[in-house]
Amino acid sequence: MSINSQFHELPIPPHFDPAKTGEVWRVPYQERADQARQWASRFQLPPAAHDGFKIALVAVDVQNTFCIPGFELFVGGRSGMGAVEDNRRLVEFIYRNLGAITQVIPTMDTHQAMQIFHPLILVDADGNPPAPYTLVTPADVASGRWRINPAAAEMLGIEAEYGQRHLVHYTDSLKQSGKYDLTIWPYHAMLGGIGHALVSAVEEAIYFHTIARYSQPLFEVKGQNPFTEHYSAVRPEVLDGPDGELIASKDSAFMRKLIEFDALIIAGQAKSHCVAWTIEDILEDLAKFAAQTGENLAERVYLLEDCASPVVIPGVVDYTDAADAAYRKFAETGAHIVRSTEPLADWPGLMGR
Numbered sequence: 200m201s202i203n204s205q206f207h208e209l210p211i212p213p214h215f216d217p218a219k220t221g222e223v224w225r226v227p228y229q230e231r232a233d234q235a236r237q238w239a240s241r242f243q244l245p246p247a248a249h250d251g252f253k254i255a256l257v258a259v260d261v262q263n264t265f266c267i268p269g270f271e272l273f274v275g276g277r278s279g280m281g282a283v284e285d286n287r288r289l290v291e292f293i294y295r296n297l298g299a300i301t302q303v304i305p306t307m308d309t310h311q312a313m314q315i316f317h318p319l320i321l322v323d324a325d326g327n328p329p330a331p332y333t334l335v336t337p338a339d340v341a342s343g344r345w346r347i348n349p350a351a352a353e354m355l356g357i358e359a360e361y362g363q364r365h366l367v368h369y370t371d372s373l374k375q376s377g378k379y380d381l382t383i384w385p386y387h388a389m390l391g392g393i394g395h396a397l398v399s400a401v402e403e404a405i406y407f408h409t410i411a412r413y414s415q416p417l418f419e420v421k422g423q424n425p426f427t428e429h430y431s432a433v434r435p436e437v438l439d440g441p442d443g444e445l446i447a448s449k450d451s452a453f454m455r456k457l458i459e460f461d462a463l464i465i466a467g468q469a470k471s472h473c474v475a476w477t478i479e480d481i482l483e484d485l486a487k488f489a490a491q492t493g494e495n496l497a498e499r500v501y502l503l504e505d506c507a508s509p510v511v512i513p514g515v516v517d518y519t520d521a522a523d524a525a526y527r528k529f530a531e532t533g534a535h536i537v538r539s540t541e542p543l544a545d546w547p548g549l550m551g552r
Contacts, residue, residue: 205250206543208295209242212407215290220400221268221283223393231403235410244298247414253301255460256293259432259467259474259507260308261286261401264387264394266468271387271394274469274508277519281508282468286398289466289506292539293404297412299543301460303405305397306419306432308388308473313351314425315369316384322348332515335381337370355425361441365426368441378436379472381428388422419453430473433480454484462499462549466506466539471518474507475525482532497533498548502526505538 214234238244264271266282274282293300312319318328321335323345329335339345347362355362370381388395397405405416422429424447428436434449457463463481467474478500485496509522530536535547543549 205252205299206296206549207298208542209297211291211294212238215294215400215404217287217291220287220290220398221266221280222399223263223267223396224399226399226403226406228406231407232410235407238297238407239411242298244411247301247412250301252462253460254299254462254464255457256300256303257432257457257463257465257467257477258289258303258305258401258405259465259477260306260388260469261289261398261467262308262388262394263396263398264308264389266398266401271385272510274510276470276508276511277517278508281511285466285468285506285508286401288539289503290400290404292466292503292506293401293408296543297408300408300412300414300464302414303408303416304419304457305401305405305416306421306467306473306477307395307397308422308429309390309395309420310386310388310422311390311425312386313355314422315366316382316428317386318383320348320351320425321345321366321383329383331383331385332512333383335370335383337367337374340367340370364441369427369437372437372439376436390423417456419450421450431476431480432473433477433484436476454481457481458485458488458496460499462501464501464503466503468507469510469518469522470507471509471522471525475522478502478529478534479525482529482534486532495533497529498535500529500534501546501549502529502534502536503539504536505540 265274266286267273314320321329329345335345347359347366349359352359352362373381408414409416419432421432424435426446430436433453435447438445438447440446465478482497489496509518511517511519526536537546
């Protein structure tokens with residue numbers, strides 16, 4: 200398959216209803232499978248394994264918990280409907296570029312109740328948990344404002360004393376590395392719950408791509424370690440404990456998979472957190488690979504700026520400026536900021552490789 204034919208844009212299949220992007224529903228798998236095979240035949244789509252130029256679409260945490268109004272951590276952005284609008288554009292992008300995308304790589308934020316960023320893990324002097332969106336600073340921990348919940352520590356198989364030392368070490372480590380302070384989030388992306396699932400419209404588009412292109416999506420599950428946050432799909436926020444012991448590790452296999460692609464397209468939620476951290480870690484690792492080849496591998500990365508929104512909680516926090524600053528920093532390394540509505544053939548550098 201030539202690169203020019205691979206980049207040929209397709210129409211949007213008639214089954215897609217943009218008005219349902221912000222809703223949860225069951226994907227009719229067999230019906231969509233039949234339609235996808237017919238679509239592939241109509242437009243002469245070859246198996247993705249035949250692509251001459253391999254493109255990965257990394258869809259970061261496009262899950263109900265972040266993307267459906269009324270769910271636990273809906274990312275509304277400043278428009279109030281950010282993730283819904285982003286996903287409508289993302290789904291249309293997948294359908295239009297069905298023949299160009301070699302593989303879709305969805306990351307899945309995956310949690311349980313007792314994790315360091317959920318209310319159940321901490322208590323104040325009266326035994327009360329912090330409210331959602333509480334920022335826990337090193338000073339808060341040092342003053343005794345927040346401590347590890349002994350009951351949670353016992354359930355997690357650690358002593359409360361160790362848990363408290365870890366909390367001190369953890370918040371200090373975040374501060375020293377320039378990360379956000381420990382944020383207590385509402386319970387979200389709960390394993391086994393409906394919030395953990397992919398957004399229905401996005402799941403349907405990925406499934407349609409799977410059938411039409413014989414391309415199995417690569418799911419990257421992250422965030423199950425109870426002792427560290429895991430915004431990035433590449434690595435947790437903190438890797439060691441208070442005594443220098445390893446508590447988590449970087450996902451090197453994930454990066455080895457990404458480096459196989461000629462281009463990486465990144466979208467998802469939230470732009471200010473999981474998307475930004477994932478991009479930063481990918482670019483950092485690509486720079487290490489590039490040191491061996493002399494190529495600026497950051498130029499393989501394309502950021503769909505209209506398919507990601509920052510965390511904005513009116514009257515509480517607004518990470519829009521931080522997200523925009525992060526994207527400007529990524530662009531300075533060589534990554535390309537693009538829009539989903541622009542034809543791939545017009546994207547800078549894509550046709551030249």
